[in-house]
Amino acid sequence: MAAMARSDKRPVTVHMIAKHVSVSASAVSTVLADRHEERRLAPATVERIRKAVRDLGYVPNVAARRLRAHDPEVHHIELGILTSFEAPLFLVSRVLRQVQRMADARTGPGRNFSVSIAMFHAGRLREMAGLLNASRFNGVVITNTLPDDDAFLAATTLPYAVVVLGRRLPNYCCVLDTPGEIGRRAAEILLGRGCRRPVVLTPALLTQSTAERAEAFCTTVRAKTGTDPARVVAAGFTPTNGAEALRAHLGAGRGCDGLYAVTDGLALGAYQAIKDAGRKIPKDIAVVGVGDHEHADFFDPPLTCVGPSNETIVEQIVTQLFDLMNRRRVKPVETFVPPSVVMRASA
Amino acid sequence: MAAMARSDKRPVTVHMIAKHVSVSASAVSTVLADRHEERRLAPATVERIRKAVRDLGYVPNVAARRLRAHDPEVHHIELGILTSFEAPLFLVSRVLRQVQRMADARTGPGRNFSVSIAMFHAGRLREMAGLLNASRFNGVVITNTLPDDDAFLAATTLPYAVVVLGRRLPNYCCVLDTPGEIGRRAAEILLGRGCRRPVVLTPALLTQSTAERAEAFCTTVRAKTGTDPARVVAAGFTPTNGAEALRAHLGAGRGCDGLYAVTDGLALGAYQAIKDAGRKIPKDIAVVGVGDHEHADFFDPPLTCVGPSNETIVEQIVTQLFDLMNRRRVKPVETFVPPSVVMRASA
């Protein structure tokens, strides 16, 4: 039966079931909604329909249901946060909560919102259903894209409200931290503590933001000390990757008295490697992260962060998204948010 | 203008714009899709339409677009993970990834899936748009519900594929850890280490699962030692809440040589309170968590966990969800997954 459904050319519709059982579409719909009692369908008919529904493998078309079911007096607005599967959800969930808050404030009779998170495979944003023909969302926030996705976006202007978080793309409203600032401040903190052998820890696959942080860090260190910092490259961006990479570096006896990790996941792994090597944070090695981990404050010792200032970023994103939807803003703008520095015990 | 749009009775449709400008709906649609060049609309007309679109505050109806835009040869299936805003996303994102993996495996010509996370305000699941009339999802996984939501679900059988994670509801397929097991094992570990004054740390607002963990823990301790463990209640479930609650307990001089935290967020906060009090983990106070935190392995010391075994749970959920959608399973079943124990350094 299942195989039969699989091999069918077209999706099964209510009409096809109706034809198959020789009844009307209305009868089928009635059964699907479990309202055959109140509408007095004969039990035998109900059974025949049920069987056909099962045998043909019917799956309702939600778009059609929605169109039909919705109250024509109310406006239903669909918002999405688009992020890659591979990325952590911390910032995303903050954005979601804030979007929801603004949506709730505008919800009333005649207007309501649905906010959801949809994920794409990193580098394959273009394959996401309904993106191009605007048939899924009234407005989206896009984040955690890879270079391929950026290229796709740059080449296609999506015909609805789009705010891009953390990337610069000329044809969209973009919100991101002030270029170069984060890496520079991180370098200043480490050098300010007297670090002589700073190290930067990055994942192998750099995004626009991580690349820029590393770059600015190196540039600043070079400018102030004349030499480039060591670069330690982790296989991925999990704590495990970070721990392995740093362990290898420390194990090889190469010096390190200050570490800048371009994501907090890596910093967390670095903590473990540093402690395993018998070094103290911050006495032997000072550590600076970026504040993209929910619990940076509960690291041991608490992690000093130079990073995007999340409240401001989220606020900007949401304001722009709603402005775009109201057509109050027309031209794309780039918004740079200065980094926030949170000094804690690790540096 | 915006005010005007706000006060309108009904949502603005393409037809309303058309009437307003005295052109046909086709013309308006053409302009909305930015295809007026290829379809040779007069620039003046385009401008008039554009102005009306702005003035009337048109927002497209995505359900209608989707119905029209979709390729009738392909079946589009919409899956959702429904969770509350307040809950952490760790397990949710694992479920999502696994659902997506199974969906990808079944995607082909003629069949594709969208998976998304939708959030509800804790206790107000019933207000989620499209839940009741099945006009939003073909199948959902529901989790992180509060008692009010559970009551709502128990009273309403949603007419599509639903799997409930972490709760027992008679009318749905439920997947959850074996009742009582987690708390019991946690107690055994602490008592096995010779703890005499075990403490259980819980949030003030208990869910089915947290309540049960605490209960089973207490029962086991009572059975083996004759006395109930101390109960420390945190205001919420963040690390900060946990730290505050435990600090108060330790500060008051009440004893504690073993701690069971019913969520890892609380355990993380507890670590801080314990260290601040100058006590060592696990020497002075052993700690057991539940493994719902992504990085329990990178706590310092790594957190010993007795908790749901996530791979198994996620696998069960996804299997059942797809079975339900294929109508291969009809009756609701309860699936209990035995807890997994991960001994690390904290106990």
Add this chain to the structure above:
DNA sequence: AGAAACAGCTAAATCCTTTTAGCTTCAAGC
């Protein structure tokens, strides 16, 4: 002058479901 090309637009069909109003047939009641 007549044919062809073009500019600028519209009518109607289509996507899939659900619901409303109402049609047929048969049985019971007067």
Add this chain to the structure above:
DNA sequence: GCTTGAAGCTAAAAGGATTTAGCTGTTTCT
């Protein structure tokens, strides 16, 4: 024999947007 009621079903409209085919004038070419 005629009305009434119920049982069991159907036809058709509606929901909003998009697209296809095609219509009406005007201009250009021969």
